[in-house]
Amino acid sequence: MTPHNHAKPDDYSDAVLLPGDPLRAKWIAENFLESPKLVNSVRNCLGYTGTYKGKSVSVQATGMGQPSLAIYVHELINTYGLKTLIRVGTCGGLNAKVKVRDLVLAQAASTDSSIVKGRFDPFNFAPIADFGLLRDAVEKAEQAGMRYHAGNMLSSDLFYHREPGLEGYGLLPSHGILGVEMEAAALYTLAARFAVRALTICTMTDCLITGDEIDADARQTSLRDMVTLALDVAIDS
Ligand SMILES: O=P(O)(O)O[C@H]1O[C@H](CO)[C@@H](O)[C@H]1O
Ligand SMILES: O=c1cc[nH]c(=O)[nH]1
Numbered sequence: 001m002t003p004h005n006h007a008k009p010d011d012y013s014d015a016v017l018l019p020g021d022p023l024r025a026k027w028i029a030e031n032f033l034e035s036p037k038l039v040n041s042v043r044n045c046l047g048y049t050g051t052y053k054g055k056s057v058s059v060q061a062t063g064m065g066q067p068s069l070a071i072y073v074h075e076l077i078n079t080y081g082l083k084t085l086i087r088v089g090t091c092g093g094l095n096a097k098v099k100v101r102d103l104v105l106a107q108a109a110s111t112d113s114s115i116v117k118g119r120f121d122p123f124n125f126a127p128i129a130d131f132g133l134l135r136d137a138v139e140k141a142e143q144a145g146m147r148y149h150a151g152n153m154l155s156s157d158l159f160y161h162r163e164p165g166l167e168g169y170g171l172l173p174s175h176g177i178l179g180v181e182m183e184a185a186a187l188y189t190l191a192a193r194f195a196v197r198a199l200t201i202c203t204m205t206d207c208l209i210t211g212d213e214i215d216a217d218a219r220q221t222s223l224r225d226m227v228t229l230a231l232d233v234a235i236d237s
Contacts, residue, residue: 002075004042011039013049013056015084015234016076017227018069020183022046022061024088028227029059045072055235062087066115066155066186073187077194084197084237086133086230087187090219091153091179091202093212094169098149098204100212101222103229104179105129105137106153106200110172111185113157127155127188130197136233137199146225151178153200155185165208179204197237201226 001007019025025046029036033050040047040060047060060076062069069087076082091104098104109127111117116125134150141148154169154177161168169180184200191198203226206213214222 002079004045004071005040005047005075005079006042007039007047007080009080011049012047012060012076012080012082013058014082015237016058016060016082016086017230017234018060018062018073018085018087018187020062020064020089024223025059025061032227032231033057033059052231052235057231057234062183065182066113066157069183070115070186070190073190077190077196082196084133084234085187085191086198086234087183087200088223088226088230089181089183089200089202090205091181093179093204093207093209094154094166094173095176095178096209098178098207099147100204100207100214101147102204103141103146103148103226104153104202104204105134105148105150106184106202107134107150108152109155109184109188109200110152110177111155113155113185115186116189125189127185127192129188129199130191133197133199133233133237136236137201137229140229140232144229146229149178152176153178153184153202154180156180156182180208199233201230
């Protein structure tokens with residue numbers, strides 16, 4: 001038990017899906033898992049364990065931003081012994097080839113966050129996904145005919161940047177960054193530190209180039225591809 005999690009030692013499976021939004025965790029548990037059991041509700045940051053296709057899997061919300069995710073992930077790894085962590089998030093689009101509702105598999109996560117930046121001086125650390133999880137996700141997305149892109153994500157500490165639209169992202173869009181979210185770099189850095197496996201899959205919900213977006217309600221239902229892909233990778237891991 002921790003200040004943020006009252007689950008018992010064996011309440012989580014080895015593999016967990018990590019949405020930012022607690023209501024997305026509830027939606028995943030209630031719509032995709034069999035016999036889901038609520039294992040954590042401290043601060044309403046909901047966590048569940050159930051089965052998917054007969055195998056045990058958990059889902060735990062992490063809140064918004066890298067400090068929040070880092071708390072939950074640190075504890076899931078070090079207190080609860082989790083080995084496979086798959087973030088299921090939403091991202092903004094920074095590249096014209098990524099369309100609203102497309103999946104972005106974060107092969108790597110660039111960041112402006114002090115959680116990574118500066119910690120490795122004089123080096124720049126490159127937070128990357130686990131290769132095996134990424135390869136499995138790519139193969140499964142192709143088999144299922146899902147629209148996906150694998151590449152470099154931005155994990156920003158800011159949702160609202162000083163300049164509007166693409167301008168807030170400097171040179172990043174011209175260097176192949178596919179999308180912006182707020183957690184993957186911290187997840188990958190912690191996974192590297194504690195030698196566990198991590199992947200981030202996001203659904204692109206708002207394009208910073210065209211202004212195309214899906215509304216809050218549609219965000220939930222259009223996340224089905226991402227959730228089934230992440231669950232299939234989690235149970236095969
Ligand atoms: O939809 P989630 O998983 O919360 O992810 C994205 O949405 C939040 C911002 O609206 C940030 O947490 C960002 O990373
Ligand atoms: O962090 C995020 C998530 C979704 N959309 C954005 O523009 N930013």
